[in-house]
Amino acid sequence: MxxxxxxxxxxxxxxxxxxxxxxxxxxxxxxxxxxxxxxxxxxxxxxxxxxxxxxxxxxxxxxxxxxxxxxxxxxxxxxxxxxxxxxxxxxxxxxxxxxxxxxxxxxxxxxxxxxxxxxxxxxxxxxxxxxxxxxxxxxxxxxxxxxxxxxxxxxFFREEFYDANLSKSVRNKLKNILIFMGGGDNSYEIIKVIKSIKYINSKEIYWTLITGKDIQDINKIILLTKKIKNFKLITHTDEISKIISSSDLAIGTCGISAWERCILGLPSLVMITAENQKEDAEILEEMNAVINLGRSDKVLGKDIAKNITKLINNDNLLKSMSIASFKVLExxxxxxxxxxxxxxxxx
Incomplete structure (x- = not known):
């Protein structure tokens, strides 16, 4: 055929x-x-x-x-x-x-x-x-x-998401945060997240940022992240499933990557970057799988930091969000x- x-x-x-x-x-x-x-x-x-x-x-x-x-x-x-x-x-x-x-x-x-x-x-x-x-x-x-x-x-998930070796455990302690705003050019949102890190009073957090290959402001992003402790920048990967499975929280959009996070039980803070993401973000928040920060152009760095701090201090909330994420794809x-x-x- x-x-x-x-x-x-x-x-x-x-x-x-x-x-x-x-x-x-x-x-x-x-x-x-x-x-x-x-x-x-x-x-x-x-x-x-x-x-x-x-x-x-x-x-x-x-x-x-x-x-x-x-x-x-x-x-x-x-x-x-x-x-x-x-x-x-x-x-x-x-x-x-x-x-x-x-x-x-x-x-x-x-x-x-x-x-x-x-x-x-x-x-x-x-x-x-x-x-x-x-x-x-x-x-x-x-x-x-x-x-x-x-x-x-x-x-339909790529084969990597069905790898039996991937960890599919419920998250109960926030240590590793993944920042991934999709494969397009979301420099504006990425820079906003990076700048929010200064408001977080925890030295025990490890950050991973994944960007697409088409990102415009990559030099600015590299400059902004150089002095951030425990920060790893990846400009492209074909193994995002492994990074999702080893993370405790994601900051991202409510596009297709939302389902990639859910199948591996990863709680998320989400920003809406397109109108067709709005209802997904609202329903996922109703299901307790995400915290919906709203439209990306209205989100402040302090909003991001406040919600990350809340999850650092509330293991039970993180755990309940992880369980809810798994349930989305039952x-x-x-x-x-x-x-x-x-x-x-x-x-």
Missing amino acids: NFVIRLDISKEIGYGHFYRSITLARSLRSSNDSIYLIAKSIPEHLKIWLSKFGIKFFLLGSNITSGSIEDLNHTKSFCELIGNPDLLIIDHYNIDIKFEKNIRNFVNKILVIDDLANRNHDCDILLDQNLRHLENRYEKLLPKKSKVFLGPKYF GHTKAINFLKKEIILTL
């Missing part, structure tokens, strides 16, 4: 769409199947990563408008070239029913990954891996034949196996 993925990657979009769609396709692929990625552009380090898994890519060019007629025609041509793929996976906020209807004759089935529920789709399967209050939010946006799968239990293995079976049956 042939699987084709249409998505884009940029400093603004980040890498979340890329990793979740590629991981989904790889989980469906058998030894004789092929995966192709169509994108406007791909950073060099991700091209190398794709090649490790035998995934081929086709670049549209950065001048193409995503979801446009030009985008559609290029995607059609590529699908024809490889002999009409068995499954087209679309993970893109700028693509909707117009694009999907017009490419129907060039693919067997269409799977859409979305979390906005703000536009119509013509797809066979709709996958929304986020937490939302409205269970029927796609009811008027899809054909009746569409199969809908909702919630983070359907999130039933995940069963749900993923069911979803994979349903996708294959659809094909």
